[in-house]
Amino acid sequence: MDDLFIGLLKEYGYIILFLWSILEGEIGLIMAGIMTHTGDMDYFWAVFIAGLGGFTGDQIYFYIGRVNKGLIQRKLYTQRRKFAIAHLLLKRYGWPIIFVQRYMYGLRTVIPLSIGITKYPAKRFALINLISAWVWAAITITPAYIFGEEILVVLNYAQQHWYFALPLVAGFLYATTTYFKRMEQHLLQKRQHRNSTAAPDRRP
16 A cells, blocks of 8 residues: 555656645645655755645635635634634735745634635735745655655654654644644634723613
């Protein structure tokens, strides 16, 4: 199975990388970085295609929000907390939030959707999105390209000693999820405090 998967990557690597990048998968980019290290992929083509894939994915989410505003608001009612955070971040930080949203776990698809719902200029979003996608691809692929041999050693060790690797991965995912949940809660509390402070005093 591993040999078959590696064979598919070598034969259809750029196509798989493009499709994987649409889903914003860093794992796929790390694998591409390792393949550039081994010579199975070209570094610059990998960065270029991965960036195009990331750009395409966010453009899809943006236009889903732009042309289906009512549907998004109804269907994603359970995600209203994240939408509120996305609007708050966009209002507070402006275009840089488009640039860094790829690194924000739990908000990566919500932010392009929520920006699409607003009147934010589509051309401006596309330009920032394209640049940020190529930066994201380069930042993710380059370390794997440079340290490919070391990563392969670690992966081989993790495969042989999975009982050590699984708790470490689970702990990392838990810590990441907890951090971003606390960040969301902090942002919402700040907005609630600001709204309550700005509300007129109705006492007689």
